[in-house]
Amino acid sequence: MIRVMNREDFKSFWPVFSRVVSARETYAFEPEITLEQAYHLWCELPLKSYVYIDNGEVLGSYYIKPNAAGPGNHVCNCGYMVAEQARGKGIARALCEHSQQQATEFGFKAMQYNSVVSVNEVAVKLWQKLGFEIVGRVPKAYRHARLGFVDTFVMYKWLGTSDD
């Protein structure tokens, strides 16, 4: 089940978040981030945050927010995380599809990911399957824990109908 995330959910989600961030392989968050700071970034700054729950267990989450203000606020941005033990089960896909529906309901016309780590092939391929295109490649924009400087992709999907 996917529903709006509350503070208790975030506390359950914190070990997942913390592990993803300290791995320094996918996200450009401060690896030493505290629970409070993470809650602020993931649940307070965004427009909305959601949680994927199975049998009372928090297995994944995403946030959605405008990617820019004013003349850029028709494009939204999302970030997704899935618990290590729950990967390969379609949860990221379910979260992404849910986020696209929500984005449309909120009135966004497009969705943009600003920094998909290029060597994160599982993610890149999934986003492509779900309609996202690589529209940019930023050289050496991420310091990967094992690989050092790697490129990041800007990925983008227009959600509106063609005559919008």
Place this chain on the structure above:
Amino acid sequence: MIRVMNREDFKSFWPVFSRVVSARETYAFEPEITLEQAYHLWCELPLKSYVYIDNGEVLGSYYIKPNAAGPGNHVCNCGYMVAEQARGKGIARALCEHSQQQATEFGFKAMQYNSVVSVNEVAVKLWQKLGFEIVGRVPKAYRHARLGFVDTFVMYKWLGTSDD
């Protein structure tokens, strides 16, 4: 003269800022932004903000900040504005060159512009002259006041030496 911007400078700069933002041709800020909100975004959130002053008059400004946290914090982001009556006099160039020097002093390895409006040819050409490359093109990411949906560019320059 280029120096660190203070609150009084920002007040002098406010008519320039306000006009640039309400024109909705170059920046993705809320067009109805207040002076307080603008000061927060331009001078408080960034690492540092600078002002170009000639004869006591504020003719331009820029901010510099990390473009991302943690494994992305070696890339900085800047934004520049020049007063309408002072354009075509090399002030944007001077600000950009100054920002690259400051970026290097702060230890950044690269500079990224996330959203250069593609039809803003003067800016695009100037950044290219100063060593920036277009590394991405985001379709219809900006609602231009006169032209409707236009593309934006991601522009990028590596500042470090090749063996960094």
